[in-house]
Amino acid sequence: MKKRIILIQPGVSQSFGCKYLPISLMPIAGYLQKKGFNVEIFDARHESYEKLNLNNVLFVGLTVLTGSQIKHALEIAEYIRGKEPKIPLVWGGIHPSLLPEQTAQNALVDVVVKGEGEITAYELAKAFLKQSSLNKIKGIVYKKNNEIIKTPDRPFMNLNDIPPYPYKLLNKSYYEAETIGLQTSRGCPGHCTYCFNMAYNKRFWRCKKAEAVLDEMKIAKTFWEKNFFAICDDNFFVDQNRVQKVAEGIIERKLNINWSGMCRADYINRWSDDFIKLLKKSGLKNLGIGGESGSKRILEYIQKGVKPEDTLSAVKKCEAHGIRPIVSFMCGFPGETKEDVKKTISLIDACMKSSRLFETNGIFLFTPYPGTPMFEDAVNLGFKEPKSMEEWGDKYFGDQAYIPWYSKKYRKYLQSVSTMGWLLFTKPNCQLEWKLAYFLKFILRALLFIDVRLRWKFKFFVFPIELRAYENYMRRYR
Ligand code: B12
């Protein structure tokens, strides 16, 4: 019997993001299957890892982002090592790619895959099968006799070589999501200094052909029997010609779908009315826009390449065409002052006034991510860089501890702004929050909402006892 490759999706907590398809693993599984390997996807957000069948396994792959997902992944890896110590443990994803050597130092890591995983996973599978050396495989860091060996980086692949996602590998009942996640391009030419893209994708944008995207949409729609696609590309709209072909194709093929994507405000402002009408006609419902800050000075510091007025006019343009602008904001950047934060709050208010459809998915507290230029700034300002996988997994998740250069009082202020933004403008997005929202629906959340609306209206951010209680409650589940 063919040896099995198990790809594991760990969770952040038992629930966060659990509706999302394991899209980091789907293209790797599809590619390995295409090459004749026997692949399984195990979603540890839905099943206890103690249910893993570890018989006849060629290797186990784990995917992780920076943060508490690492903690869960380490727990899973420890369990596997304890049961079947000979199974090679291969780690991939954004965090191991950005810190490959530090990742490889962990005893529960045998091989780190840097960057895109499809071809590397395939070459690893062949090498494990033949029990041959790994030293010719590009894009890995691995251990040999306790020595850490690095191979040269792997060039970016042609995305058209990736087959459609192998949905049949998934337990359909786990993903009751309203939306189908789809990746059609990778990378972004932007140079925002807080974003992983410069280090990970080297500002290199590449894509699947429009025809392939349309074929995949058809397959996904038929399989999931749903019609809302969340395109998760960093920047779907880089090649306007391709987007036009996709939009026209959706209409010509009568796919009858709705979709959302992430875009930059300056792109939206450049679009002609005809182009945006075509997008709307093809089913575009929401555009995710990185507004980040209402302060020109901060936007320049983070090299966003847009001004506050660009965000506002993009919001107005979306409104005029009946497309919902979902804008994300941040606070707590190095060097930011209360005045800057007030400008962000004013920008949100201006967007709300200009657009009935406007939504924001929160005012996130700046978190320094490894590999980004702003990570260096944060370290220079006193942020203590985690030194091991355990440290990254243990404490690294949406907490004010990552902006130690501000006074405790100011951090509390930022925390209040962020939590209020969260409560006011976002919808519950995971099962536990839904449960919380369900139980407290008519009492706490409603009271909190009124309280927070009043606070926001009068810009009263002091004595936030009720917000701290809410944050503590939520933190228990992260
Ligand atoms: C969809 C998405 C989400 C979804 C689902 C995420 C998930 N699957 O867990 C939701 C909304 C839940 C989410 C939440 C968050 N996200 Co998010 N998200 C994304 C987004 C837009 C797409 C992710 C994706 O699926 N990409 C497609 C896959 C194919 O790419 P990939 O993961 O890189 O995988 C490739 C390689 O890395 C490698 N690989 C990956 N895993 C493995 C495993 C093995 C064994 C091998 C061999 C190879 C391999 O091969 C893959 C194919 O080539 C990315 C941006 C981006 N472009 O990646 C941000 C991104 C991943 N998110 C990010 C962040 C910060 C978050 C949050 C912390 C936000 C917050 N403040 O709450 C949370 C944390 C969630 C978590 N799981 O820890 C950052 C991560 C930065 C970092 N250093 O890790 C990103 C990069 C955004 C950004 N520009 O900064 N996110």
Ligand code: SF4
């Ligand atoms: S535009 Fe978005 S994806 Fe591109 S570099 Fe900036 S933050 Fe990253």
